[in-house]
C-alpha cells in the first residue's frame with residue numbers, strides 16, 4: 001500500500017502531510033502532475049520469476065499503458081538480497097545511483113510487482129516522498145526534479161516503461177536537498193513503528 005509523506009524543502013524540513021489513504025494520495029500527486037494507479041497484484045508469480053514471466057503475467061495492463069502513453073520499451077528491474085559475498089557492495093552501488101536529486105528527459109514510470117522503494121518528488125517548494133509497494137504504478141513526468149531511495153537493503157521487482165531504449169540518463173541538479181529529507185530506512189521504520 002502506498003505511503004505518502006510531504007515535507008517542506010526548507011533547511012529543517014517539516015512534515016506537512018502523512019497519508020496511507022490511496023485515493024487521497026492519488027489526488028495529492030495529481031496536483032503535481034504525477035499519476036499514481038493501482039493494479040491487482042498477480043499472486044501466483046513464482047519467487048525468482050524472470051523478466052519474460054513477469055511481463056507475461058501483466059501483459060494486458062502493460063499493453064494498455066504502452067498504447068495510452070506511447071512507450072516503446074519495457075523491462076523489469078529487480079534487486080533482492082541473495083546472501084552472496086558481493087551483495088552489500090552491489091546493493092550500495094545500486095542505491096547510490098539515483099540517490100541525489102536529478103531529472104530525466106523521459107517520463108519515469110514504474111510498476112512495483114513486489115517490494116518497495118521511495119520516489120522523492122521535489123516540486124513547488126515541497127518534497128513528496130512516495131513509498132511505493134506491490135500494486136503501485138507511478139508515472140513521474142519528464143523534467144520533474146526527484147530522487148529514488150531503495151534503502152540499504154534493496155528488495156523490489158519493478159516493471160519500467162521508456163519512450164526509447166538508449167539508456168537511462170540522470171541530469172543531476174547538484175542540490176543537497178536529498179540529504180536533508182529522511183531516507184527510505186528512516187521513513188519505513190517510522191511507519192512500521194506507528195503501525196505496531
Ligand SMILES: [Fe+2]
Nearest residue numbers: 098104108148
Ligand atoms: Fe530518476
